[in-house]
Amino acid sequence: MSALYEFALWEPLLRLVRASNTSALAAPGGYVRGHVGVGSWSVPVHRPSPPRGQAAQVEDMQEEWDAVHAVIGALMEAGAGRVEFVLESAPDGGTTLRLYGPHPHVEPGYGGPQGGALLLVDDAVPEPWRRLPEPAPDVLPAPTADPGELERLLRERLPDATGATEEELAATEARIGVALPGELRSLYGVVRGNWEDWEDDYDAADRAYGVVGCELLPLDHVYVADASTRPAPWQFGAKDAVVTRPGDAVQGVVGSPGWIVFGGNGGGDAVALDLTPGPAGHLGQIVLLGHEAHVGAELLADSLTDLVRDGEREESRVRRDRLPEVAYVNHSAVRSVEDAAHPALEVLSLGVCDGEPFSLAPVVGLPRLRTLSAYPGTLAEPREIGGLTGLEYLELPPEYWRSLLDAGAVPRGLLAAAIEPDGARERHHPLDLVALANEILALFGRPPITPTVLEGDLGPAPA
Structure with missing residues (x-):
């Protein structure tokens, strides 16, 4: 059995929790709850306030830090990302700890040991994740889209860049299942974005990013941002809707087989060339997929040539009704x-x-x-x-x-x-x-949520 399910592993943390919650635990039916995850934790432990004007330091909560990280280590060894717990401890020290770990039909959540959304049908996803872009047969490339002009601009501004070979371009097309549009071929034909091409020269990489207008992905990292690349818990995803108005340049979908991601903005957002624009957009326009949103994208430029020549357009973000x-x-x-x-x-x-x-x-x-x-x-x-x-x-x-x-x-x-x-x-x-x-x-015929119950003795609670 994993160390995660041994009372001794939890005992240092339980003593801290008990010391901070003596009244709550001593009340009839008293309990406290919390969770520990690989990336974060929430445990009901009193922390001393730092001196005025000073941020809290690890040393201020060293006991909690050590106790929690012992559990995190066991989580990682067990291949689990998070565990919820409910603690009951009597004044004489008799203690029951219930641990609720991953469940195949329960999304992680912050509501308690019952978790987040209950998954009632196998492999089901919220409706927006089942929607594809609508055909827009009348959209055309922007008049500014010009692969030849784009290549000229790039070679002029990045004379020492290393471009991709035809074989490398073809391999990327085979991997992503989409033919690279002319502008993307021109871009990567001049600068393929591999870190080793800049020989650890950060300034050279920054110059390339400045010229292109985004942090360029290496050619072998280019991908298609379909709906599967923007996952969301049901508690958020089910409350979104796919909406594209007649005047929208970008379709309000979660993902698209025509969103070819070739860069980022350095803040976690993806930059893509859009082959499935909205009714008022242009074929091959450049869009930004925000990491804090699950649906839609924002227009950055009408073409890749525009992005390189003029930069991102101002006030491109649209308020959606x-x-x-x-x-x-x-x-x-x-x-x-x-x-x-x-x-x-x-x-x-x-x-x-x-x-x-x-x-x-x-x-x-x-x-x-x-x-x-x-x-x-x-x-x-x-x-x-x-x-x-x-x-x-x-x-x-x-x-x-x-x-x-x-x-x-x-x-x-x-x-x-x-x-x-x-x-x-x-x-x-x-x-x-x-x-x-x-x-x-x-x-709905799903198995129940069952805890792992650990029993132990913490000794009499301090007076």
Whole structure:
């Protein structure tokens, strides 16, 4: 058995947690919860405040650091990325630790040991990830697109660059399954982007990036940014929508077989040549795929020649109107379900509102409604959800799930579901949330979430 599941590994951390939560643990039914992951952790341990004007230092939390990193080391050895825990410890030292690790049908999440979205159908992805770009047969390359002019500019500005051979270009086309457009062939024919070509000369690399207008990927790193390259958890992805308006230069899809990524902006965003532009765009335009967004891209230049000659256009980012496909009903946005109801509505999120809870009657029968998220106290009758037969994703607080399960009204077409953690952490024991998640999983024939239970003795709690 992995060291991850040995009480001795956890004991230093548990002692720190107990010392910081003596009252909570001593109360009837008392517990504390947290998680440790390879990249981050959240444990309920008191940390001393640093002196005024000074940032916290590792030395200020050395015990916590050492205890947590012992667990992280075991996580890495076990090939696990994250583990949730629920701790119960009696005043005499008797301790029960429940560990909830990866589950094949539960996405990682921050709501507690019940995890994030429950995956109810194998290999299902949110609807936007199933959408391809629409044909735009009338779009043409920009008048400025000129492979010959682009090559001349590049050779003039990068006279010592090393270009790719025809064999290297052909190998890239075979690897990505797309013929490289003329401008990309001209670009890589002059500068192929390999680090060894600059002989560890950072200034030379920076000059090349400055000329091209982005941090150029080596030719053998060029890739097609289809939907699989922009994964998102269901709790975010199901609330997006693919929308392309008649005046859009870039299609609002997650990914495209025509987005050929050849560079980046140095901040985590990808730069691509676009072969599937929107109705108002140009074939071969240059777009930016933001790493903080899952849908769409922003126009940088009408052509690669433009990008090299003139740089990125100013104020290219477009504010997108999410209505009527996506509606947030709350006190500062759409004020009622009636106002949100529209034949194009796909995503309905109910948040904090002034006034009475909502009825879902206005959206029953809408042909495209696939996602519903409801905050506690927003629904007058949760069982109305049973009439929304087209739902693929449902996110509800525990009490609404209880109503649906008791009434046998859970929509059976769901692909994924989540127990909304907001407002529930203090009112619901985490083990109760796990039990609720298991009821939902069982309804769709999925195995339950089961903890690894470790028993030990921490000795009497300090007075």
